[in-house]
Each structure stands twice: as structure tokens, then as C-alpha cells.
Amino acid sequence: MTNRVVITGMGGISSIGMSVPEIYNSMKEGKSGISMLEFPDVTRLNVRTGGQIKNFDPNRHFGQKQIGRMDRFSQFALLAANEAITSSGLEDSREEWSENAGIILGSSIGGIETINYSYKQVFEKGHNKLHPLTIPKIMNNSATSLISIEYGIQGPSFTVSSACSSANHAMGLAYETIKSRKSSIMITGGSESFLSFGGIKPWESLRVLSPSKCRPFSKGRDGLVHGEGAGIFVFESLDSAKKRKAEIIAEVIGFAMSSDASDLIKPNNIGPEKALRGVLKDGMANNTDVSYINAHGTGTLLNDKVECEAINKVFGSHSGSLKVSSTKAMHGHLIGATAAIELIACTLAVSEKVIPPTINYLGLDPNCDLDIVPNCSQELKKVDVVLNNSFAFGGMNAVLALKKYNN
Numbered sequence: 001m002t003n004r005v006v007i008t009g010m011g012g013i014s015s016i017g018m019s020v021p022e023i024y025n026s027m028k029e030g031k032s033g034i035s036m037l038e039f040p041d042v043t044r045l046n047v048r049t050g051g052q053i054k055n056f057d058p059n060r061h062f063g064q065k066q067i068g069r070m071d072r073f074s075q076f077a078l079l080a081a082n083e084a085i086t087s088s089g090l091e092d093s094r095e096e097w098s099e100n101a102g103i104i105l106g107s108s109i110g111g112i113e114t115i116n117y118s119y120k121q122v123f124e125k126g127h128n129k130l131h132p133l134t135i136p137k138i139m140n141n142s143a144t145s146l147i148s149i150e151y152g153i154q155g156p157s158f159t160v161s162s163a164c165s166s167a168n169h170a171m172g173l174a175y176e177t178i179k180s181r182k183s184s185i186m187i188t189g190g191s192e193s194f195l196s197f198g199g200i201k202p203w204e205s206l207r208v209l210s211p212s213k214c215r216p217f218s219k220g221r222d223g224l225v226h227g228e229g230a231g232i233f234v235f236e237s238l239d240s241a242k243k244r245k246a247e248i249i250a251e252v253i254g255f256a257m258s259s260d261a262s263d264l265i266k267p268n269n270i271g272p273e274k275a276l277r278g279v280l281k282d283g284m285a286n287n288t289d290v291s292y293i294n295a296h297g298t299g300t301l302l303n304d305k306v307e308c309e310a311i312n313k314v315f316g317s318h319s320g321s322l323k324v325s326s327t328k329a330m331h332g333h334l335i336g337a338t339a340a341i342e343l344i345a346c347t348l349a350v351s352e353k354v355i356p357p358t359i360n361y362l363g364l365d366p367n368c369d370l371d372i373v374p375n376c377s378q379e380l381k382k383v384d385v386v387l388n389n390s391f392a393f394g395g396m397n398a399v400l401a402l403k404k405y406n407n
Contacts, residue, residue, distance in 0.1 A: 227332020
């Protein structure tokens with residue numbers, strides 16, 4: 001017999017909010033967190049906009065010793081984890097659950113702020129010595145390890161790196177870990193911070209960045225815009241949540257993953273179709289049960305077209321009845337953490353029946369003929385199953401399914 005899996009805590013930090021309540025409000029209001037980037041050498045970039053978390057001061061949250069061993073992406077992860085664990089009601093009883101709990105996070109790039117600084121020291125300034133904790137700060141798994149240390153979590157813990165699907169893969173694996181009874185509590189999500197000259201410049205070479213605004217599924221769209229931040233969740237077995245009378249935010253009912261097996265950059269609809277069909281099967285849901293899809297929707301011409309083709313093919317006549325939006329236009333594309341911020345959007349739909357919008361939408365592109373929620377959030381009378389799509393470079397696809405918890 002398998003466990004049912006529920007979400008009992010959430011934490012988030014992004015350009016549209018420093019906490020989940022702030023992120024919720026921004027999504028309801030269709031608020032943009034995209035602004036002019038501020039960091040050294042930004043004038044050398046052709047694209048200078050992004051979802052940057054401005055005025056973030058680690059000294060307000062951490063001691064000097066902690067700061068010395070953490071890259072920016074790890075700082076974001078720890079702050080979001082603290083919010084998630086506190087909101088779940090687990091903070092005051094950690095000795096009762098931490099021994100068998102686990103952590104699975106997603107991060108595509110890891111400590112690139114530390115990499116940039118270290119390269120400058122060695123190649124530009126000619127230094128032959130670096131900080132002794134340079135490697136631990138760079139490692140993709142450093143955020144996972146630091147959360148484990150902070151809360152004494154001793155169960156299955158690791159980091160997933162699969163480009164833009166990293167967080168969805170991480171959360172899906174956390175779901176499966178609880179479902180298969182290997183653990184009853186998992187801390188999961190994703191964190192990313194790469195808004196720097198060394199982080200953005202390689203993306204310019206791909207020619208997929210918009211010089212101004214991200215407009216997913218819209219006519220006139222011309223590329224994606226990057227962001228940074230973290231989204232962390234407490235996934236828990238239903239039995240555990242009920243035993244401690246925890247507030248249940250949503251139930252995770254399905255997960256599926258697939259690979260395009262075709263190209264490192266150019267997507268096709270075969271892999272996304274397989275993942276979408278797989279998540280419905282895993283969640284024992286019919287395609288007509290789905291009310292909303294938080295789409296991968298990057299704002300590039302090809303990605304949005306291919307995703308719409310996959311949705312139309314899987315959902316058939318129902319594709320015109322379900323709501324679709326991409327919140328990347330608000331917070332930017334966080335790469336390895338993007339699905340975690342987008343899962344916050346999915347819980348908004350499940351818990352409050354509010355569908356966050358696709359802002360900057362200018363009108364219908366015939367290649368994206370779905371019911372895109374444009375510019376303003378929409379409140380529905382009923383929301384059943386909600387899907388969170390991630391379709392990454394390399395053809396790595398992952399889809400998670402949620403619904404409102406019912407006895």
C-alpha cells in the first residue's frame with residue numbers, strides 16, 4: 001500500500017516577493033518583478049533585464065561565519081526552507097522528525113556567484129590563493145547539505161540537476177520517496193542565482209533572450225527573461241500530517257518524467273506528450289479533470305509552440321476548456337528553481353481558485369491556440385487537478401500534478 005502525499009509548508013523568495021504571502025499577492029495582481037540588472041560588468045551585456053532580487057542583504061539573515069560558507073543560491077534556499085518548515089508547524093519539534101526526513105532540491109548551476117568571483121581573483125587579479133571553502137560553496141548540493149546541517153535532517157538527501165526541470169524532478173522524486181514509504185517527510189524544491197555577467201553572457205550566445213519583456217504564448221514574443229530565487233516545500237505523508245493535525249495546503253497526486261531523445265536545444269512535442277500522459281496515469285486522473293496548467297512557457301517562439309502542440313494532442317477537445325498560464329513573465333525564468341516558484345502558483349490555484357496570469361500578453365498567436373489567461377488573474381468557481389510543466393534543455397521533461405485535499 002502506498003502513501004498519499006500532501007504539502008504542509010511552503011517558503012519562497014523571488015523578485016516578486018520575499019515570502020509566499022508576498023508572492024501570492026504579486027501573482028494575483030499580475031505584478032512584474034523584471035527590472036534593469038545591477039551587478040559588475042552589466043554594461044558589457046546586450047540583455048540587461050531580469051528578475052533580480054534587489055536590496056538583498058545576507059547580513060540581515062545570517063552571521064558572518066554562515067555567510068562565509070554560502071553562495072547566494074544557498075542563502076536563498078535556507079531562507080525559503082526556514083519559511084516552509086516554520087509554516088508547516090515542524091520547527092518546534094525537529095527532534096521528532098529530522099532523523100528520518102530527507103531533502104531533495106533542484107539547482108541547475110549551483111554556486112556561480114562564487115565561480116565568477118574566483119575566476120576574477122585568479123585570472124584578472126592574478127591571485128594564486130582562493131577561499132578554502134570555494135569548492136563547498138560552488139557545489140550544486142551545498143544548499144541541500146546546509147539545510148540538512150541546519151535542521152539535523154539525516155534521511156535521503158541529494159540535489160538534482162536537469163536544467164530547467166531540476167526543481168520538478170526534485171519534487172517528483174520527493175513525492176515518490178514518501179509515496180513508496182521510504183520517508184514520511186521530505187524538504188524539497190529548488191534554488192538558483194546566476195544573474196551575473198558570467199551567468200548571462202553564455203545565454204546571449206544562444207539568442208533566446210528577450211531584450212525587454214517575456215511574453216509567453218503571445219504574438220510578438222521574442223524570448224525569455226531570467227530570474228533568481230528559491231521555492232521550498234514540506235512534502236509529507238497524509239498519515240503523518242493528520243497525526244500532528246497539520247494544515248494541508250494541497251495533495252500531490254502524480255508525477256511523470258520523460259526525455260525527448262532528440263536534441264540538446266531544439267524541443268519536440270513527443271517527450272512533453274509522454275510526460276503529460278504519464279502524470280495523468282500516475283495520478284489516476286482523466287484529462288477532463290485538469291482545470292489549470294502552469295506551463296513551461298518560456299516566451300521563445302519554438303518552445304511555446306511545441307508545448308501548445310503537446311497540450312492539444314494530449315487533452316484533445318478539453319484543451320480549449322482548461323486554463324493555461326506562464327508566470328515566468330512576472331518572476332523570470334529561474335532555470336533550476338523555476339518549477340518551485342511555479343508550484344507556489346499552482347497551490348494558489350488549488351487553495352484559492354485563483355489562476356495567475358500571463359502578463360505582457362499582446363494577443364493570440366495562432367500557433368498557441370489555448371485558453372491563455374492574459375494579463376489579469378482569474379478566479380474560477382471550481383479548480384480540480386492542476387499540472388506544473390517543466391520541459392528543459394536536453395529534452396528533460398517533468399510534470400507534477402496537484403489537487404485540493406479531500407478526505
